[in-house]
Amino acid sequence: MPSSPEALDEASPPTPESLAWVEVSIASTALEALAAAVPLFERWGRGGAVLEEVPGEGRACLKTYLPADPSGERAREELALGLALLQRLYPDLPEPTFRRLEPDDWAEAWKQAYRTQHIGRTLAIVPSWEAYAPRPGERVVRLDPGLAFGTGLHETTRLCLELLEAHLQPGTRLLDVGTGSGILAIAAAALGAAQVVALDADPLAVRAARGNVARNGLEGAVQVQWGTVPGGEDNEWGAPVLGLEGLGGPFQGVVANILAEPVVRMLRAGLPGWLVPGGVLIASGFLVRQEAHVAQTFREGGLAVVERREAGEWAALVGQKG
Ligand SMILES: C[S@@+](CC[C@H](N)C(=O)[O-])C[C@H]1O[C@@H](n2cnc3c(N)ncnc32)[C@H](O)[C@@H]1O
Incomplete structure (x- = not known):
């Protein structure tokens, strides 16, 4: 049954941390x-x-x-x-x-598995329970991953963080589709994005991401919404499809770390049109063996592939709109 983050709140919500x-x-x-x-x-x-x-x-x-x-x-x-x-x-x-x-075991399991990670040249992803003194010039993302994907441990998250650091222009507007814990959206704001719109179809992810945005004091810069973009309607939570104007697009950057099929569907449904000319789309969540198919869809959507990276069996692509 579809359930928005607000509906979860009304039904005396189970938070990731309080459930067994x-x-x-x-x-x-x-x-x-x-x-x-x-x-x-x-x-x-x-x-x-x-x-x-x-x-x-x-x-x-x-x-x-x-x-x-x-x-x-x-x-x-x-x-x-x-x-x-x-x-x-x-x-x-x-x-x-x-x-x-039980809830305490869960919290402990996470805490043991999840430690500060240094990614790219300047990013440090720090668990919310860890005391951390940033190095000069370091950009810190404080994160309580809860149950949402996006701890920085996964190769695709790392690839997207590195590519954001390499391609994001300070002062610009970014859309993060499938934000999970909010890690990419928060990192983008820490890297200097002026405004970030972060979407997720899973209400639990929206809650986790909102919590993390607040933890980083970025409520003014990162707006987290329950929903998806055209092409993403086939999601298991029944999340609504949101429109470009309602979200304040077009954007200078879009990042989507989902899976090959949703990414391809979103590209075909017009995601490249959500970019300004010269804007970049960073996509990951697909395997190296699926990359050629995704790259082809980039080109069909008018995006030139300007960079690719891989880690393990996972790939990431950066497309630029002409
Ligand atoms: C692989 S995780 C990525 C999380 C985070 N952005 C990261 O890079 O670590 C994919 C996220 O996309 C969300 N998602 C899956 N299908 C979606 C869709 N059709 N529309 C929007 N979000 C979706 C999932 O709920 C999940 O949080």
Whole structure:
């Protein structure tokens, strides 16, 4: 059922920090099978999936999280079904383990996994609970990731942060589609954007992002809204499609770290038209093997690909409007 951030508020909201969660994990030496399960964990888990190698043991652990309430039940069923099908292709893929985490365990799990990260030349992404003395010239983003994707740990987030640092012109207006924790929007403001409009289709992400914007004292510069852009209507939360004028476009920059298919749909539905001439669109969330398809869609939309980067199996592209 669609639910706006405001509707969550009215229904005495469960915040990410106050809910109990279920940790879903598979630890195995069958690394290819684990890699094949990542898209399922990303699709059904909340806040993305983490695949970590266990040092020195030749095995890895794949994890995600689901709310331990009825809203998580369907996701749990779908994930179990997907894994059962995948086991036909990868018989060595073990059964997942489900572990209930009480709110305190959840907070602890995050705090242990998430530390200050230095990205690009000047950015420091600092967890909200950590005392941190910035170095001269450093731009600090204080973040409590809650459940929203965007801790800076994921390669695509890092790539977008580096590309924002390289391409964002100070004093300009930027649109961040799929803001998650708000990390890219807040970093853009820290890098000198005059105004940032940040959208997410997931009401929980909108709440997390608004909290993080306030944590950084950037309410005047970053506006977070529940919604999507044309082409993004096929989202699981029923988020509304917002219009260019209502959001104060066109923009000098757009960043979209989602997945290949939504990015392609948004480009085809006219996202390049949301840029001023000379404006740049930074996109990631797709795999290196999907890059040519996304690049082709850039060109069809009148965007020249002016830079590409990759990290692990992930790619990012920068397109400039002629
Ligand atoms: C991969 S995360 C990126 C988060 C953050 N921008 C970062 O770079 O770390 C993608 C985000 O896009 C949101 N999203 C997915 N489909 C969407 C759509 N159609 N419209 C708007 N947001 C969407 C998800 O809720 C999620 O928060």
